[in-house]
Amino acid sequence: MVEKIEHLEMCGITKRFPGVLSNNKVNIHIKTGEVLAILGENGAGKTTLMNILYGLYQPESGKILLNGKHVSINSPREAIALGIGMVHQHFMLVPTLTVCENVILGLSKSFLVDLKTAAQKIKEITDTYGLAINPDAFVWQLSVGEQQRVEIIKALYRGANLLILDEPTAVLTPQESNELIQLLRNMAAQGNSIILISHKLHEVMALSDRVTVLRDGEVCADVLTRETTQEALAQLMVGRKMAPCKREGTFSPGQTVLELQDVFAHGDKGTEALAGVSLTIREGEILGIAGVSGNGQKELAEVIAGLRHLSQGKITLNGKESTKMSPARIIQQGLGYIPEDRLHVGSIPSFNIWENLILKDHNHPPFAKHTFLKKKAIMAHSASLVATYGVKTPNLETATGRLSGGNIQRVILAREITRSPVALVAAYPTRGLDIGATEYLHSKLLEARKNGIGVLLISEDLEELLSLCDNIAVLYEGSVMKVMPVEATNERILGLLMAGIAEET
């Protein structure tokens, strides 16, 4: 039987990765029945710290005390034996196996797998905590919320009484999140300890007893949740006062820079993804595209960028028809594009930062002369962009794919905006980014607007759209439901339109 974890402490943990000091003398502690939130921005070192506790990484220095005794954890197996369980952000489940098989994986010492006994034990666990799950279902058949429950069952089945959850609500719907919060509360009440890694303030506030804030690999605060506020935590996490970005100044649009007239296009599966979209974007305007993703947003961005053929309709960019132009011509014509998939479409992950920064200009002066790259000019240009846009990187030779999401987005943004486009298409630019990076991106989009660029902002985040856009269009099943000035709308109206319900007025 696993000894119960009454008290666990990590003291002076230091972990270095090439070029990055991920954890610097970090101390945390937790006692039984407590929910500890570890809060920090992406890259603050939260996940690294937990991977150390779970035995996936070894720290350079520091120690782990369990019930006052020094323990060394060299592998997940040893962590499990000590009663530590982890639910990873990206689920560690084998989709082609059943729930039951996933749960007992790695445990069965006998020659034959005994699924019956396992199913029984799983039922005991699910009954104790009120988790409904069918042990014979294949994991690929389950919803994301159910898969997360399987992960929790997996840890409990192994006798875990300290559970680590890495960004548990990142992939859940609001309803599933509430269920999870209930469940974790219940588990803590029954004497388990829970460590929650998160950068979402409201979930930290709703769930935790105590918050340890990490910034740049160091603990910068350790506070009781009931004695703090969301604003105070946000400030601790980012390290400065947050000023939410708001559109300011009067809206005085100039000439039309991008116009779509009755555009039709097919999606990847051959079905109609865009069905007669007409939009107009003018200089100094941010036009928001609201909608549940999968309603034609991806295709909309791609037809404008020339990456997808139109089956019908016309696009005009900067006064010229761009319907049949190649992507290269469209770029020349003045289109900037921040694609949805920043890692694989927006950049080439294995390329250095400087290579990604000149992707669209590598074939002409000042970066190239007679087909030869001018390394000096390129490096000077790249260094200045990295400094201006605050890209956190060991150096310019670092592979872009090794950067955090927020930093990759900064690289893309730097490339697109410094080319002074007349129009900019930004697809879900802040998806998955932390507060600091999101705030930065917002400020840059507003700056682009001020400089007279026409911006098309595709987003699922209504708050973001309402605070940045001049006009908002709602896309539903490939058609524009309505284009409204931002003053004339609110979350409720947008929500109804996004569900395909046209207003009766």
Place this chain on the structure above:
Amino acid sequence: MNSDIIIIILATGIRLATPYLLAALGEMFVQRSGVYNLGVEGIMMMGAFAGFYATLQLGSPLLGIAASLAIGGLMGLIMALVSVTFKAEQGISGIGLYMFGWGLSGLLFRLYVGGITSIEGLKAIKIPLLSQIPFLGPVLFDHNMLVYTAFLLVPVTGFILFKTSWGLNVRAVGNKPEAADTLGVSVVRIRYQCLIVGGMLAGLAGAFLTLGQANMFADNITAGRGFIAIALVYFGRWSPWGILLGSLLFSLADSFQSMIQVLGINFPYELAVILPYIVTIVALAISYGRVWAPAALGKTFQRGTRG
């Protein structure tokens, strides 16, 4: 066509299916654990030579079989070392292993044997009573021990893969190694084990050619069977019964075409020879896409360097 000819075609088909079955069932484990071993053909060549040479020297086909198993396992171990431990590109390591086995077996043959030498191979074992059944008896129950072994391995490997703890580990490692790793299942160990078992079965498949069919060794005696075995793993959707079906389809077509030649039917010889290959290509083409392929197939496993 009279029934004797049908019996011969079927019995030959069963016998010819043996090397494909053995090699493909071995490769099934390898791929189920997430590794492509394109070196099957080379391992078969080494197994064929080892089986032949041990039998020639020691006078016992059983020792020949043991030698082919040992050499096959060793070849699998080499593949594991290169592709799992040193993390070399699997496709390239496999091709290297193929050329290594192919060249080395030919070289050893020339050095230690020289010319065509016959050996006393495996004898057919008539199963008492069962072999007396009309029609089925001669088709199914009058073969050498490796034929029986290969067919028995179909349910046995199915049982191992789907009912045992080890089989569960193999399936997990080939589909989501990261998950297996976090649960304390050693990805490296499972892949080593699968590659060694796969190598042993490929070695045995080679031994069948020298001990159970030709009773001699010659250059290129495997004639591409190792590569066909790999195709059969795909055709069989990584399941023993699917592989059995594919092997039989191919070998029966093969046996049928040789009968066309033996009977002197007026049919172009060149076309007859390609018949089994056409059957395989058509079968592969009409069977659906890579739906059930192990998700981690061909991917080198490495623990993340940053979390």
